[in-house]
Amino acid sequence: MAVADFNQIRRSEHLPARIAAQIGREITEGRIAAGEKLPTEHLLAKTFGVSRSVVREAIAQLRNEGLVETRQGVGAFATEFERRQSLRIEHGDPTDQLAFHNLYQLRIPLEIEAAGLAAIHRTSADLARLDETLEQMTGAEKWTEQGIVADLAFHRALATATQNEYFPLFTSFIAERISLAIQAARAKAVLEEIVEVTIAEHVAIRDAVAIGDPVKARQAMRHHLIQAAARLDLALETLQGEIS
């Protein structure tokens, strides 16, 4: 297959998305203040030169983002900030080193805390799941994408073992973004090395969780993340309490 590596052709965004983006910008850039009423659907349809259905779909999107709330018979209103239910991270430049570093820095305290809580709360099913992911990791030496998937699965299992629904939600969201950035940077050679070396580090985390030692679990996770950062040539600020 000697075909040039063409980019996927970008489909033009359809009308509701474009209109939602424009209205959304008016709100986030403060030209429509929180609590202020939007123009009526009829007027928006006329202004944008589209049908009312398209306006309604755009408003459905904004409502979903929490930027707008609608009241039947009254109108649509820009929300106060606290109404928003979504946290968005835009797909930025995957090779942006600073963004990568900052996201990694954010992940660290969460993963360390997750390890500690997992050591306290884990069930035997959680432990079995951790072992499964370790097994996948071992078999993933040759396939770097599989290595990433197995690593993600390990961390997700760990966060699940906290018995706190928010940890898997947040750590997975962040971890997957970090993995995407690694893949996009095409550091394939680095990844192979990472997969081979980190198995022992993952096992150390698993073992600390298995014996229910939160301090040791946190230390193992900290060590793993510092080593991983070093392998990715990331300069991190001193971690909590240093390495002890």
Added chain:
Amino acid sequence: MAVADFNQIRRSEHLPARIAAQIGREITEGRIAAGEKLPTEHLLAKTFGVSRSVVREAIAQLRNEGLVETRQGVGAFATEFERRQSLRIEHGDPTDQLAFHNLYQLRIPLEIEAAGLAAIHRTSADLARLDETLEQMTGAEKWTEQGIVADLAFHRALATATQNEYFPLFTSFIAERISLAIQAARAKAVLEEIVEVTIAEHVAIRDAVAIGDPVKARQAMRHHLIQAAARLDLALETLQGEIS
């Protein structure tokens, strides 16, 4: 004003939101696999017993969340996970103690780490902003909502001082949810006490940041969060490294 303290009447969610929630659950709970095609709009409309417009608005919402992508003439597909740009926390029952506890538990490592990074990276403008929020906090003794706002502002200023764009994004998102839950729980009397006592704790954080001592900043934040939890009658697992 001796009117009883009525709750705001909850409006029932309308159809597109309910349908989007159901389809979204099918996807996030794995019953519709990533890459799999959804039923046609016509079939979904028949199945749910609604008009096609309602289905389209629901799909517009899901599309906005990145859970679904649509191709004209083909159909709607559940996305691969990496397409998703949003992290959602549903407005659950504000008085759900477990959810509150779990969210607070999630917040702790982030705030501690933010304090440490702020001590390293803060500018003089950051410090001025921290002082502003402390001043607001002092003037907020009588008004508990203002106390919450001032507290949120303090923590946001601290997260901003990390010079890592993700910390304010995540900590504010979580903190605002926690504050909403507190307000909904109507712990007004508790809040007044909180505001008075926590000023000293906030000042300790500020001072550690001002002298650029990340270890002391983390300790001060840890102490503050533990005390706040105690005031809210939250039983937390041992924090990282205990109190030293």
Added chain:
DNA sequence: TCTTGTAAGGTTGTCTGATAACTTTATATG
């Protein structure tokens, strides 16, 4: 004069039906 009830007007929510635009599959032609 004040309170309650009703009507009118306006706006969102949902429905129905149609056509445009696009994709896929089947069939015909060279």
Added chain:
DNA sequence: CATATAAAGTTATCAGACAACCTTACAAGA
């Protein structure tokens, strides 16, 4: 076998109508 065209199916958009709700104005009764 390759290419072109037609048919079928699906999403995208349009238009119009009615339902449900909200706000305001006005009338009637105490």
